[in-house]
Amino acid sequence: MSTPAFLTLDQVHKTYTLKTMFGAAKHIHALRDISFSLQKGEALALVGESGSGKSTCGRAVAGMFQIDSGEIRVEGKPIATAHSSQEKRENARKVQMVFQDPFASLNPTHTVRHHLERPLKLHKRVPEGQTLEDALFRTLADVELDPAATLDKFPHELSGGQRQRINLARALAVGAELIIADEPTSMLDVSIRRSILNLMKRLKEERGITFLYITHDLATAHYLTENTAVMFGGRIVEFGPSDQIVRAPQHDYSKLLLSSVPNARTKIDADFEHARDFSKFADQVRQATAASAAPLASIGEGRMMRG
Numbered sequence: 001m002s003t004p005a006f007l008t009l010d011q012v013h014k015t016y017t018l019k020t021m022f023g024a025a026k027h028i029h030a031l032r033d034i035s036f037s038l039q040k041g042e043a044l045a046l047v048g049e050s051g052s053g054k055s056t057c058g059r060a061v062a063g064m065f066q067i068d069s070g071e072i073r074v075e076g077k078p079i080a081t082a083h084s085s086q087e088k089r090e091n092a093r094k095v096q097m098v099f100q101d102p103f104a105s106l107n108p109t110h111t112v113r114h115h116l117e118r119p120l121k122l123h124k125r126v127p128e129g130q131t132l133e134d135a136l137f138r139t140l141a142d143v144e145l146d147p148a149a150t151l152d153k154f155p156h157e158l159s160g161g162q163r164q165r166i167n168l169a170r171a172l173a174v175g176a177e178l179i180i181a182d183e184p185t186s187m188l189d190v191s192i193r194r195s196i197l198n199l200m201k202r203l204k205e206e207r208g209i210t211f212l213y214i215t216h217d218l219a220t221a222h223y224l225t226e227n228t229a230v231m232f233g234g235r236i237v238e239f240g241p242s243d244q245i246v247r248a249p250q251h252d253y254s255k256l257l258l259s260s261v262p263n264a265r266t267k268i269d270a271d272f273e274h275a276r277d278f279s280k281f282a283d284q285v286r287q288a289t290a291a292s293a294a295p296l297a298s299i300g301e302g303r304m305m306r307g
């Protein structure tokens with residue numbers, strides 16, 4: 001029997017219903033018919049503009065709310081059927097989130113030691129024959145921080161990049177197998193973004209950690225990920241190998257995202273390069289993408305596009 005994918009999303013839908021001032025309900029289709037799967041140790045980028053549904057997708061996988069329909073499976077088991085508290089704890093351990101703001105996710109009144117000690121103890125992650133101190137040192141070394149210099153510091157004594165490394169260390173401390181990294185570098189200095197991406201790449205390659213990498217930045221996705229899903233309006237409009245999507249995007253919306261990236265070595269249609277009023281042109285592309293009811297269909301070589 002073949003091993004199931006580490007993560008599978010099968011026709012996932014999520015609609016938020018908001019009450020407007022006049023009492024009428026407004027429905028926001030945040031996820032529409034989202035399907036993909038990820039093998040252990042693979043990374044998938046979810047890319048799109050603000051509001052396209054990327055974070056909702058990440059939070060759904062982390063089990064932070066109930067989806068309306070469809071199924072999310074981790075190692076073949078639907079997360080919605082985790083009934084016992086032990087099953088829920090185990091899912092929560094395996095799937096960890098790292099957020100955009102590296103400061104907000106750390107408690108400013110506690111040291112790095114406190115942030116890592118608790119998960120290591122709670123999830124019994126201190127290997128036999130090692131002390132808690134050994135495990136703390138190993139966890140910090142795993143994210144390329146100097147353990148002795150870092151352990152007793154408070155979050156405000158660390159740079160943004162170091163804090164994001166602590167957030168990754170915290171995920172490692174519980175034994176995360178899938179890390180959902182939601183814009184993990186967008187609040188960091190440009191100069192250190194690449195080093196955090198490289199660290200995630202190393203964790204993927206050396207530890208077999210699976211990544212769902214949420215980003216606005218289609219151009220950086222291929223450093224870390226094998227595949228990219230371009231999202232718009234809660235739907236996947238294009239899916240395929242990340243380097244191919246960057247070099248030769250097929251969907252007009254993917255081209256639009258890439259056309260704003262300086263120096264992207266991308267085949268963009270003449271329309272995109274010569275549009276006189278680019279923002280009007282961009283709106284036309286968004287409207288056409290929103291209006292299309294075409295299904296996501298294979299266009300060959302592992303690529304899919306909504307026509």
Ligand SMILES: Nc1ncnc2c1ncn2[C@@H]1O[C@H](COP(=O)(O)OP(=O)(O)OP(=O)(O)O)[C@@H](O)[C@H]1O
Nearest residue numbers: 016018028030048049050051052053054055056057
């Ligand atoms: N808790 C919520 N209640 C109501 N609407 C929500 C909620 N969370 C998200 N939305 C709406 O769902 C849609 C998708 O939002 P989501 O945050 O998933 O997009 P995103 O692509 O991650 O955007 P960003 O990059 O800005 O985070 C948006 O229209 C958003 O306003």
